[in-house]
Amino acid sequence: MSNPNEVTRVNIFGREYTIRGAGSPAYISEIAHYVDMKMRQMTDNATMASAAKVAIFAALNIADELYQNRDKFEELEESQSSELTRLADRIEQVLSESTYPATLSSSTDSDSSAMIEASAVQQNSTSDTPR
Numbered sequence: 001m002s003n004p005n006e007v008t009r010v011n012i013f014g015r016e017y018t019i020r021g022a023g024s025p026a027y028i029s030e031i032a033h034y035v036d037m038k039m040r041q042m043t044d045n046a047t048m049a050s051a052a053k054v055a056i057f058a059a060l061n062i063a064d065e066l067y068q069n070r071d072k073f074e075e076l077e078e079s080q081s082s083e084l085t086r087l088a089d090r091i092e093q094v095l096s097e098s099t100y101p102a103t104l105s106s107s108t109d110s111d112s113s114a115m116i117e118a119s120a121v122q123q124n125s126t127s128d129t130p131r
Contacts, residue, residue, distance in 0.1 A: 008032075013039045013051060038062055 010017050010032035019028050038058040039051075048054045053125040 012034075012036045013054065015051075035062070 002023045005020060006025060008019050008021070008028040010029055012032050012035055015030055017032070019032070021028055023031075035058065038061055039054050042054045042057045042061070043046060047056070
């Protein structure tokens, strides 16, 4: 993270600005370059009377991009949430249909057999010892 008091000089639409911010100088320069590019696109498409109008139209254009990307993100988030819910339901269905309970009872039966055998061995060993 950069020093919040660090100064970055940028050029936007032919004017130099000094920006002090928490972002890295490279990031601030990149953002300034993007704003400059948007402002220049506005003048390529129509003749504007003032830099203020160019800035306003560039800001509207950037805000439009932001809103469109936000809407796409929300749609993607909803789609992923629906897909995760569907997958979780499918996992639960497969688990409930699985042979796990039958396997569990089989292993319980073999565990019981092993305990019975262990008990018989223990009884034999205690009866072999002289008293």
